[in-house]
Amino acid sequence: MMDFTVIGHGVIGLTSASMLAGRGHSVEVVADRPWDATASSAACAVWLPIFVAGGDGPAGDRAAQRVRRWAAQTYGAFRRMAAQDRGIRPVDLIRFGASDADRPAVGEFAGELRTYHLPHLPEDMRYAWRFPSFVIEMDVYLRSLDAEITARGGRIRTGVHFTSLDDAVGRSAGRVVLNCTGLGSADLCKDTGFRPVKGVVLSHRQDRLDAILSTGSYVLAPRSDRIALGAGYFTDYATEEPTPKEIDTILAFHERWRELDLSALELTVPELSADRITAAVGGLRPIRLGGVRLEAEEVGGRTVVHDYGHGGAGVTLSWGAAHEAVETAVAAWERTRP
Numbered sequence: 001m002m003d004f005t006v007i008g009h010g011v012i013g014l015t016s017a018s019m020l021a022g023r024g025h026s027v028e029v030v031a032d033r034p035w036d037a038t039a040s041s042a043a044c045a046v047w048l049p050i051f052v053a054g055g056d057g058p059a060g061d062r063a064a065q066r067v068r069r070w071a072a073q074t075y076g077a078f079r080r081m082a083a084q085d086r087g088i089r090p091v092d093l094i095r096f097g098a099s100d101a102d103r104p105a106v107g108e109f110a111g112e113l114r115t116y117h118l119p120h121l122p123e124d125m126r127y128a129w130r131f132p133s134f135v136i137e138m139d140v141y142l143r144s145l146d147a148e149i150t151a152r153g154g155r156i157r158t159g160v161h162f163t164s165l166d167d168a169v170g171r172s173a174g175r176v177v178l179n180c181t182g183l184g185s186a187d188l189c190k191d192t193g194f195r196p197v198k199g200v201v202l203s204h205r206q207d208r209l210d211a212i213l214s215t216g217s218y219v220l221a222p223r224s225d226r227i228a229l230g231a232g233y234f235t236d237y238a239t240e241e242p243t244p245k246e247i248d249t250i251l252a253f254h255e256r257w258r259e260l261d262l263s264a265l266e267l268t269v270p271e272l273s274a275d276r277i278t279a280a281v282g283g284l285r286p287i288r289l290g291g292v293r294l295e296a297e298e299v300g301g302r303t304v305v306h307d308y309g310h311g312g313a314g315v316t317l318s319w320g321a322a323h324e325a326v327e328t329a330v331a332a333w334e335r336t337r338p
């Protein structure tokens with residue numbers, strides 16, 4: 001028997017499995033879709049705790065405290081990994097909002113948060129906050145996590161679909177199981193709390209951009225080989241695939257940046273055009289009304305630690321949430337040690 005089975009090959013499962021393997025445990029990762037076909041691989045992706053319950057709640061709220069702690073822990077992990085050539089790049093993020101109430105929940109750990117008042121901009125963008133953040137190039141980053149798990153002796157199997165938690169536990173080799181199936185938990189755990197929202201990310205041929213720009217559900221992020229135009233907030237969709245209408249909506253929004261006077265931010269936005277879009281991907285953010293579910297449950301005589309429902313911030317919360325899930329899982333593993 002192995003020590004742990006992690007179900008899910010997205011950012012949440014891979015982070016937990018990498019942490020467990022790093023502590024010397026035997027781990028198998030089992031999942032239906034491989035990392036490059038998950039919501040995680042569709043992400044823009046930037047460090048910004050939004051679109052998750054608690055992400056913008058009052059600071060005293062329990063969900064908000066948990067989200068802020070996980071975001072801070074992940075920020076620290078990304079800062080360490082930024083030097084390791086695995087797709088994590090430090091870049092300033094400028095978040096726009098209508099009033100001071102929209103100030104992003106960024107703690108002191110993120111360094112200086114500069115505030116700008118921009119009365120000449122549209123009403124929903126009259127404030128801006130600039131702070132050091134990260135762009136996470138998900139293809140490079142997820143591949144590196146996957147390789148790290150294998151290098152540490154972990155086993156990875158994809159193309160395996162579980163129909164229920166009992167089925168998952170019954171077919172898992174681990175003494176303790178971590179459920180990191182994202183939106184898959186709607187079926188797997190009969191969890192009715194999900195309200196998934198679609199996003200679409202366009203790849204635009206390389207041009208210089210010195211900061212991440214973000215307002216509402218839109219993000220313009222510089223990557224090493226392209227600019228990512230994301231992501232929108234589409235609640236009415238029939239497929240995960242991007243539709244022509246969604247692509248037009250995203251492009252039209254981002255074309256607006258150049259019409260705005262951003263001189264106070266000392267930033268130039270390059271011209272964006274449809275003929276320089278090289279790819280479009282869509283994905284569903286696993287938004288859950290009650291926020292992230294991170295707790296243990298006994299199923300078929302084994303402990304299952306759930307860690308799912310990270311909404312629009314799974315990458316931002318990944319290391320903090322994994323830390324808590326792994327602590328819970330290791331405690332259960334120690335209790336059942338022969």
Ligand SMILES: Cc1cc2nc3c(=O)[nH]c(=O)nc-3n(C[C@H](O)[C@H](O)[C@H](O)COP(=O)(O)OP(=O)(O)OC[C@H]3O[C@@H](n4cnc5c(N)ncnc54)[C@H](O)[C@@H]3O)c2cc1C
Pocket residue numbers: 007008009010011012013030031032033034035038039040041042043044045046047048160161162163180181182183184185188198199200201219230231282283284285286308309310311312313314315316317
């Ligand atoms: C367009 C878009 C942009 C985003 N941008 C950002 C961003 O900038 N920053 C940020 O922090 N977050 C962002 N997010 C959110 C982030 O991508 C998600 O929160 C995160 O990917 C969730 O990861 P996960 O591992 O829980 O789920 P997933 O990536 O969906 O992985 C789930 C895994 O579980 C497996 N699975 C599911 N059900 C079963 C089953 N029954 N049996 C076996 N295996 C199963 C799947 O096959 C898959 O391998 C974005 C999301 C989208 C869609």
